[in-house]
Amino acid sequence: xxxxxxxxxxxxxxxxxxxxxxxxxxxxxxxxxxxxxxxxxxxxxxxxxxxxxxxxxxxxxxxxxxxxxxxxxxxxxxxxxxxxxxxxxxxxxxxxxxxxxxx
Numbered sequence: 001x002x003x004x005x006x007x008x009x010x011x012x013x014x015x016x017x018x019x020x021x022x023x024x025x026x027x028x029x030x031x032x033x034x035x036x037x038x039x040x041x042x043x044x045x046x047x048x049x050x051x052x053x054x055x056x057x058x059x060x061x062x063x064x065x066x067x068x069x070x071x072x073x074x075x076x077x078x079x080x081x082x083x084x085x086x087x088x089x090x091x092x093x094x095x096x097x098x099x100x101x102x103x
Contacts, residue, residue, distance in 0.1 A: 014064045017046075017091045022056040022074055024084030031056050032101045034078040042066040045096035049103065061096055 022031070032048045035058060039046065044062035051057050060070055077083045 015061065015093060016064050016067055017059065017061045017093045018067055018071075019089045019091050020058045020060065020071070020074060021051075021087040022058070022077070022083060022085075023054075023087075024077075025082035026056045026077060027054055029078060029080035031077050031081050035074065036099055036101055038070060038073045039099035042070055044070055045099050046094075047096070047100050047102045049101065059091070059094070059096070060099070061093060 027050050032050065035048045035056070038044075039048075039060060039062075042062060044060045044066055046058060046060040048056060048058040058074070060067060062070070071086065071088060074086045075083055
């Protein structure tokens, strides 16, 4: 089980906000579309977008246990991706209403 940053076995219903930067071969491989689908399955709100440096950036909010599953997926990505690293930081809740792809 992956632990969120600074997490000391939080209640699984605890809402968290995470900022994720994913590096590797993650653009041009449908990473954002697949990340959005995973987030929606896990009831995670936020967004995902490509960055000029070739990385993908996401902000995700949801229950701690769902975010752990999302981080695990982000480390794999879709079959066509080659994830090198996922940097995760906690942030302040923004109360997103949906998970979208930003361009």
